[in-house]
Amino acid sequence: MHPLLSKTAAALVVSALAQGVAQAALFAVDPGPYVPANGSFAAWYQDTHGRTLELCLSKAVSSRVPSAPGAPTYMCNLLPAPGIFDDTQPLVFPSNFPDEAFWFTGDGTIVDAARGIDLTYVSAVEAAFSGGDPIEGDQISFARIRIRVDVPTAGTYVITHPYGVDVFNVDTPGRRAINMTRDIGIGVPKTYDGALKGDVGPFLRSVNGPYTETNPVTGSAEQFVGDPNLEEAFTGSPFNTNYIRIEGPNGLDLRTAVMAISGKLATMARPTPMITQRSTYSRKPGASAPVAQQDVFVLAPPPPAKVTLDSNNPVLNLTEANTTGNWYAQSSTNPSLPSTLQVTADNHLAIASSTPTTLPMPLTDLVVISRAEYSLSTGQITVVASTSDETSPPVLTATSGTGVAIGALSGDGAVKSLATGISPIPPAKVRVTSSNGGTDTEEVVIVQ
Known part of the structure; x- marks a missing residue:
C-alpha cells in the first residue's frame, strides 16, 4: 500500500522541495496497449542512460543469497499480501496480483546507534492502485523518494542522495523526526507518463x-x-552522488556508498535516448576574418556511448567527463544562417540492442539580458541585452513574460537597449528575442 503523508511529513516535503535539487531523468514510457499479464500497467520505462526496465514481476531468485523456507530471495520486490497476492501461486490479474510492484527500487540505510541516527532511504518507480487493492481501472504509477530519519537533536539536517539534496529543519527530535515521502506522477488512472517528471532517474545499478x-x-x-537482497556499491546518479549522506548538528557527518537495487532489464530494442539542450554560436571581428565558435550541449548516455556533431566538417566528437551523460563540443566554424546542426548518439556498446538516434538542433545566437528594471516613479522600463553575434548584430525585441509586446531594442553594436513607458502595472518578467533565434528571460527589478 502507499500510505498518505502525515501532516508533519507534508510540511517537510515543502521544505525539501524548496531547498532540494532534482533532475528528472526518465526518458520514455511504454505507450501501450497495456495487457493483463502486466496488470494493465506500462510494460517498461526507459531512462536517459538508455536502460529500459520492465515491470518486475519475475519469480527468479538470487543465486548469491540463499532463499529460506517461505522467504524466497526474489530478484524483484514481490510483496505477498494475505488475501491479495499469494506469491506461491501464479500471477493472475486481478485475483492474485501484488498491490504494489516496481519497475525500479533503490534502498539504503545509515544506522549509528551511538549517535542516535537511524536513516532509511527509498527511491522507486512504483506501480500501485488508487484504491489500494488490485482493481481494473485503478492503475497508477509514480516516482517516489522517501527519507525517514530518527535524530537525537533539533537543528538543520542536510541529506545528499543519488537523486538530489534535501534540507530539513527539525524542531522536535525523536523517532521519524524527519519523515518525507515525495510521490510524483500520480494522475488519471492508466496514464503513466507522470512518473517521467519525477526525481528518480537515471536508474541506479x-x-x-x-x-x-x-x-x-x-x-x-x-x-x-541489481540484487535487492544485497547492499552493494552502485552507480548511475545524475549528479555523480553515488552515496547517501547525512550532515547535521554537532559535526554529524555520516554516509554509506551501498544500496540494495532492483530492476529487470527489458529485451526489446529501443533507440538511444538523447535530449538536445543548447546549440549557440558567437562571432566577433578578427584580424582578417571573423572569429567564430559554436557550442553544442546534449544529454545522452555516458561512455561507452558516443555522440557526434555530424553536420560539422570534419565530424566532431562530443565529450563527457563524469558519467552523468552531459555532453559538449565546440566548433570554430563560422556559420551561414539560418543553420540547423545534426547530432547523433549511439549507445550500442553499452546496450547491444540500442539503435542510434539523430536529431536536428537549430543554431541560434546567445542572448543575455544584463538589465531589466522598472521605475515606479516614472513608469519606465529599461532593458539592456546583448547578442553573441558581434559581426552582424541581429534585431532584438522585448516582450513581457506573457508575450505582450514591449518594443525593439536599439543600438548599432551587439549591446542594445530600450527605455519605454509601461503603466500602470510592470511586467513580472521580460523576454528578449533575437531575429537569429536566441532568447533570454529575466525577472524585472522594481525600483522607486
Whole structure:
C-alpha cells in the first residue's frame, strides 16, 4: 500500500522541495496497449542512460543469497499480501496480483546507534492502485523518494542522495523526526507518463551487475540491474552522488556508498535516448576574418556511448567527463544562417540492442539580458541585452513574460537597449528575442 503523508511529513516535503535539487531523468514510457499479464500497467520505462526496465514481476531468485523456507530471495520486490497476492501461486490479474510492484527500487540505510541516527532511504518507480487493492481501472504509477530519519537533536539536517539534496529543519527530535515521502506522477488512472517528471532517474545499478538468473516459470534467462537482497556499491546518479549522506548538528557527518537495487532489464530494442539542450554560436571581428565558435550541449548516455556533431566538417566528437551523460563540443566554424546542426548518439556498446538516434538542433545566437528594471516613479522600463553575434548584430525585441509586446531594442553594436513607458502595472518578467533565434528571460527589478 502507499500510505498518505502525515501532516508533519507534508510540511517537510515543502521544505525539501524548496531547498532540494532534482533532475528528472526518465526518458520514455511504454505507450501501450497495456495487457493483463502486466496488470494493465506500462510494460517498461526507459531512462536517459538508455536502460529500459520492465515491470518486475519475475519469480527468479538470487543465486548469491540463499532463499529460506517461505522467504524466497526474489530478484524483484514481490510483496505477498494475505488475501491479495499469494506469491506461491501464479500471477493472475486481478485475483492474485501484488498491490504494489516496481519497475525500479533503490534502498539504503545509515544506522549509528551511538549517535542516535537511524536513516532509511527509498527511491522507486512504483506501480500501485488508487484504491489500494488490485482493481481494473485503478492503475497508477509514480516516482517516489522517501527519507525517514530518527535524530537525537533539533537543528538543520542536510541529506545528499543519488537523486538530489534535501534540507530539513527539525524542531522536535525523536523517532521519524524527519519523515518525507515525495510521490510524483500520480494522475488519471492508466496514464503513466507522470512518473517521467519525477526525481528518480537515471536508474541506479550495481557496479557488480547486471546479474543473470533463470525465471522458474518460463525457464528463460533474465537480467537484472541489481540484487535487492544485497547492499552493494552502485552507480548511475545524475549528479555523480553515488552515496547517501547525512550532515547535521554537532559535526554529524555520516554516509554509506551501498544500496540494495532492483530492476529487470527489458529485451526489446529501443533507440538511444538523447535530449538536445543548447546549440549557440558567437562571432566577433578578427584580424582578417571573423572569429567564430559554436557550442553544442546534449544529454545522452555516458561512455561507452558516443555522440557526434555530424553536420560539422570534419565530424566532431562530443565529450563527457563524469558519467552523468552531459555532453559538449565546440566548433570554430563560422556559420551561414539560418543553420540547423545534426547530432547523433549511439549507445550500442553499452546496450547491444540500442539503435542510434539523430536529431536536428537549430543554431541560434546567445542572448543575455544584463538589465531589466522598472521605475515606479516614472513608469519606465529599461532593458539592456546583448547578442553573441558581434559581426552582424541581429534585431532584438522585448516582450513581457506573457508575450505582450514591449518594443525593439536599439543600438548599432551587439549591446542594445530600450527605455519605454509601461503603466500602470510592470511586467513580472521580460523576454528578449533575437531575429537569429536566441532568447533570454529575466525577472524585472522594481525600483522607486
